[in-house]
Amino acid sequence: MEVKNLKKYYPIKKGIISKTVGYVKAVDDVSFSIYPGETVGLVGESGCGKSTTGRSLVRLEDPTSGQVIFEGKDLASISKKEMRELRTDLQIIFQDPYSSLNPRKRIGDLLAEPLLAHKLASKAEAAEKVNHILETVGLSKHYKNRYPHEFSGGQRQRIGIARALMLHPKLIICDEPVSALDVSIQAQVLNLLKDLQKEFNLTYIFIAHGLGAVKYISDRITVMYLGKIMEMAKTKEIFEHPMHPYTEILLNAYPVPNPHMRDREQIVVEGDVPSPAHPPKGCVFHTRCPFAKDICREKVPELNGTDHLIACHFPLSQ
Amino acid sequence: MAQYIIRRILIAIPVILGVTILNFFIINLAPGNPVDMYVNPSATPQQIAMEKHALGLDQPIIIQYFHWLGQLIQGNLGFSYSTREPVTSLITSHIGPTMLLMGISLIIGYLIAIPLGIISARKQNSWVDYLTTGFSFFGVSVPHFFLGLGVIYLFATKVLLFPTGGMNTLGGSGSFSDLFVHLILPVAVLSTGIAGNMIRYVRSSMLDVLGKDYLRTAKAKGLRQFIITNKHALRNALIPIITVIGIDIPMLIGGAIVTEQVFQWPGLGLLTIQSISSRDYSTLMGINLIAAIAVLLANLLTDIFYAVADPRIRYE
Numbered sequence: 001m002e003v004k005n006l007k008k009y010y011p012i013k014k015g016i017i018s019k020t021v022g023y024v025k026a027v028d029d030v031s032f033s034i035y036p037g038e039t040v041g042l043v044g045e046s047g048c049g050k051s052t053t054g055r056s057l058v059r060l061e062d063p064t065s066g067q068v069i070f071e072g073k074d075l076a077s078i079s080k081k082e083m084r085e086l087r088t089d090l091q092i093i094f095q096d097p098y099s100s101l102n103p104r105k106r107i108g109d110l111l112a113e114p115l116l117a118h119k120l121a122s123k124a125e126a127a128e129k130v131n132h133i134l135e136t137v138g139l140s141k142h143y144k145n146r147y148p149h150e151f152s153g154g155q156r157q158r159i160g161i162a163r164a165l166m167l168h169p170k171l172i173i174c175d176e177p178v179s180a181l182d183v184s185i186q187a188q189v190l191n192l193l194k195d196l197q198k199e200f201n202l203t204y205i206f207i208a209h210g211l212g213a214v215k216y217i218s219d220r221i222t223v224m225y226l227g228k229i230m231e232m233a234k235t236k237e238i239f240e241h242p243m244h245p246y247t248e249i250l251l252n253a254y255p256v257p258n259p260h261m262r263d264r265e266q267i268v269v270e271g272d273v274p275s276p277a278h279p280p281k282g283c284v285f286h287t288r289c290p291f292a293k294d295i296c297r298e299k300v301p302e303l304n305g306t307d308h309l310i311a312c313h314f315p316l317s318q
Numbered sequence: 319m320a321q322y323i324i325r326r327i328l329i330a331i332p333v334i335l336g337v338t339i340l341n342f343f344i345i346n347l348a349p350g351n352p353v354d355m356y357v358n359p360s361a362t363p364q365q366i367a368m369e370k371h372a373l374g375l376d377q378p379i380i381i382q383y384f385h386w387l388g389q390l391i392q393g394n395l396g397f398s399y400s401t402r403e404p405v406t407s408l409i410t411s412h413i414g415p416t417m418l419l420m421g422i423s424l425i426i427g428y429l430i431a432i433p434l435g436i437i438s439a440r441k442q443n444s445w446v447d448y449l450t451t452g453f454s455f456f457g458v459s460v461p462h463f464f465l466g467l468g469v470i471y472l473f474a475t476k477v478l479l480f481p482t483g484g485m486n487t488l489g490g491s492g493s494f495s496d497l498f499v500h501l502i503l504p505v506a507v508l509s510t511g512i513a514g515n516m517i518r519y520v521r522s523s524m525l526d527v528l529g530k531d532y533l534r535t536a537k538a539k540g541l542r543q544f545i546i547t548n549k550h551a552l553r554n555a556l557i558p559i560i561t562v563i564g565i566d567i568p569m570l571i572g573g574a575i576v577t578e579q580v581f582q583w584p585g586l587g588l589l590t591i592q593s594i595s596s597r598d599y600s601t602l603m604g605i606n607l608i609a610a611i612a613v614l615l616a617n618l619l620t621d622i623f624y625a626v627a628d629p630r631i632r633y634e
Contacts, residue, residue, distance in 0.1 A: 018443075060534055087540030099531040103630060104553045114539040147629045163535070 001057070001171060001203075002033045006066035006076075008049070008056050012277060024277045026052040028227035030066075031303070034171070039197065039204040041218030041235070043211060043250065045273055049227040050207045051095070054173045057205065058090045059083050070171070088118055091164035095176040097156035101148040107134075107159055108144030114166050129166065136199075137162045137192060154185035161192065171203040178213055190217055211254040215239060223247050226276055226284040233308040243308065243315040245289050283313065322633035323622070330614045337610040338390065338603075342383050345599050345606075351375065352399035352597045373399070386603070395607075396600040400593070405604040408589065413571065413608075415485055416578070416585030420570045423505045427512030432559070434513070435520025439528060440547060450517060457514015466507045466580035473503060483582035504581040508574055512566065519562045523555040530554070556627040564620030571612035 007030075009023035027049040034040050042050045055061045057068055059075055068075040070090065075083065094100035102110060111133060112126035121129060131141040137158040148156060157177060164172050174193065178186040190213055197204060208214045214221060215235060222232045223246065231244040242248045271288050274280055280287050286296040295313050303311040353369045361369075370376045374385065389396060395405035438450040474482040480503050486492050487500075527533070528551055536546045571586065578587030586605060593601040625631045 055534075058538065060537060084540045084542070087538065092538045094531060094535060096531055100535045102532040102536065102550050102554065104628065105550075113536075113541070117539065117541050117545070149630050160535075163539070167540075 002067075002069040003057065004031050004067040004069070006030045006053065006056060006068065007064045008052050008061055009064045022277055024275075025227050025279055026276060027056060027063075028279070030224075030227070030229055032222055032229065032232060034203060034205060036170070036203050037197075037201055038219040039206055039217055041214035041221040042205060042207045042224060043209060043214050043221060044224035046209060047273060047276065048224045049276070050209075050224055051175050053224070054092065054175045054205060054207050058087070058092055058173060060092065085118075088114075088120070088167040089170045090173075091167060091169040091171075092173040092175060093157075093160050093164045093177045096180050097153055097160050098180070100160060101156060103148055106145055106147060107151075110148075110159070111144070111163055111166055114163070118167065120167070133162045133165055136165070136196070138188075153181050154189065157181060157185075157189055158192065161189070161196070165196065165200065168200065169202070171205070174204055174206045176207055176209070179208065179210065186213065193217065211250060223250065226273065226279050228284055229303055229309070229311060230285065231308075231310045231312075232303075233310075237308055241308075243310045244312050245291055245314075245316060246285050248316060283311075319622075319625070319633060323618070326618050326621070330618075333614060334607075334610065338387060338607065339383070341603050341606045341610075342386060343379070345602060346379055346382070348597075350597050352599060354597070356400055356596065386600075390607075395604040398593070398598055398601045400596040400598045400601075405601050408601055409586070409604055409608060412584060412586045412589045415583060416587065417570055419501065419504055419578070419583055419585060420508070420574065422501060423508035423574075424512055424566055424570070426505060427509035428516060428563070430509065431513040431516035432520055435517045436524055436547060436552065438517065438521045439524035442525060451521070454514045454517035454521075457510045457512075458518070459514075460510075462507055462511060462574065462577045463580055465510065466504070466577055469503050469507060470580070483580070485584055504577055504583055507580075508577055516559070516562055519558050520555070523558040524551060527551045527555045553627070557624060560620055560623045560627060564616050564623075567616040567619070568609060568612040572609040 006027055007025075008027040009025055011020040012022045012024060013019065014021045030049075030053060032040070042053065044050050052061060056063045057075070059068075063076045066076060070086070073082070073086070075086065075090075078086070105113075108127065108130050111130045112121075112123070115121040115126045115129060116123070130144055134141045134143060139155060139158055139162070143151075143155075148159070151159065157180070161177070177193070178189050181189060193204070193206075194217060196202060204217070206214060206217055218235050220233065221235050221238045223230045223238070223244065225246050231238065231242070231247045233243075238247060239251065242251055274284070274287055280297075282298050283289070283292070283296040283301050286292040289296065291314050293314065299313070301311045301313050303309050351370075353366055353373065353375065357366055357369060367376070374382060377385075386396065393406075395409070397404055398408055401408070434450045434453075438447045441447050470482050473479045481487065481500055483500075485497065485500050487496055490496050528547075533546055533550055536550045541550075575587040575590055577583070578585045579591050582588065586608075589601065590605050592598070593605070621633070625633060
């Protein structure tokens with residue numbers, strides 16, 4: 001999958017006649033590619049546009065402009081009908097396992113529904129598939145007659161994963177799949193996702209704000225800030241040689257398990273994320289960057305590099 | 319569930335007893351009495367006293383209550399003070415027209431309101447939405463007597479399309495088509511009000527559900543929008559709709575007092591007005607009792623349908 005110049009702006013409307021007075025630039029000119037079988041982590045603070053990016057990739061939000069090319073088709077411009085057919089290949093696991101399951105449907109019906117809707121199986125085959133998929137995600141097949149409220153958060157997220165797997169998709173967007181779960185359950189779900197990736201040869205886009213989960217599961221990591229990509233590189237590269245000051249700050253914010261390692265020098269970030277309705281001129285990070293110079297306030301840095309991409313005028317030396 | 323229903327019915331018995339007490343004493347507290355209303359104005363005080371004695375109205379009110387209750391338990395609602403007919407037969411002869419009128423009005427009202435409410439929520443802030451909410455506002459806020467008189471003026475006196483009132487043409491054949499023509503105007507008035515009220519609930523309840531995460535899940539599955547709206551969303555939006563239907567159902571029995579009066583529809587609403595103005599206590603108490611039972615039944619039905627619509631609701 002290849003994403004080119006993806007933008008998603010939300011209009012801000014005011015007054016009786018709903019005049020558009022400005023835009024919230026949730027995703028602003030984002031480009032990257034994802035190769036089959038890999039996991040790309042998408043990290044950043046709350047409100048940086050990671051979830052909007054994820055949803056725009058599968059047209060749950062209509063992108064304002066840009067292209068999302070998947071198997072030669074531009075998902076941003078194909079018809080709704082074509083998109084519906086392509087949903088068999090592109091699935092999404094949602095962040096909140098409590099609100100993303102319809103409370104009035106039994107688990108069995110919930111899981112069988114996509115198969116039946118796309119006419120991919122008869123009722124009997126779908127029921128068989130439901131049993132199989134429930135066992136794959138580590139739940140008993142007897143659960144299929146229960147309703148969502150009868151399950152715990154971890155179980156519900158397993159159901160959400162089972163739902164995404166029902167259509168045998170090629171690519172799954174995992175939109176913070178573990179952030180609503182207990183730490184003890186997080187590891188279980190992450191391991192499940194990893195095992196499923198091997199078993200079904202899946203490609204993941206893994207959205208998270210916790211670096212721990214992303215480090216564990218991703219092959220490559222993309223760091224986002226205020227709707228823009230700051231840095232993109234292999235996981236090991238990002239953790240060992242971060243080049244963007246923002247990445248460095250994110251890494252510093254991640255607690256170190258070993259107390260003897262904690263006395264390293266820290267760059268601390270001050271202030272809040274600026275409003276995406278009025279992003280700063282120049283580099284969007286300059287308002288909080290400890291190394292900001294005049295040029296950062298004037299000129300937007302391009303995303304440069306071959307394997308290790310970075311958008312900064314003054315990358316950190318290694 | 320069966321156990322729950324039986325318990326609810328048993329609880330209803332003391333409630334109905336309480337209704338009979340309030341019903342009887344409040345009505346008897348009202349000034350005036352039936353005898354004053356129907357005796358000849360030139361009657362002597364002795365004649366009036368004799369009449370009251372014959373009806374048992376000279377006894378203490380407590381005795382009168384227990385006398386009435388005793389008859390009630392045997393299924394006897396007494397006799398109308400003004401027409402001397404048994405109250406039971408008065409009610410049974412008027413309940414049919416009311417149920418016919420209200421039943422048709424409720425069904426038509428809901429058939430208009432539910433689709434319009436759904437469309438209005440789906441296309442929020444479009445012209446369809448503005449038109450629908452405008453109609454809803456009109457239906458809720460224009461009083462029935464005004465709308466009723468308005469349509470009579472326009473469609474029964476200016477343009478002679480429909481009769482001004484009644485249920486059948488006097489001396490007519492009493493055919494089905496005659497009844498149908500008489501139904502149109504009152505049904506139009508009543509269903510406008512019913513739909514106006516219902517649209518608001520359907521719309522807001524659907525708007526609430528349409529923003530829920532699980533509808534995004536349904537879209538991600540690749541379901542058609544029609545199925546998402548009408549299967550996933552509507553089912554979750556049903557609880558407030560059931561509540562409103564539960565409140566509407568007693569109208570099937572209680573009737574629309576004002577509308578029946580405006581159109582001279584021979585139903586329970588008209589009978590209520592007539593018995594109030596003639597101080598016909600026994601008829602009035604009978605109607606109140608039936609209406610109270612209807613409300614209790616409708617509440618029970620509402621609670622049962624909650625559990626059908628939402629699997630999380632369980633009654634033990």
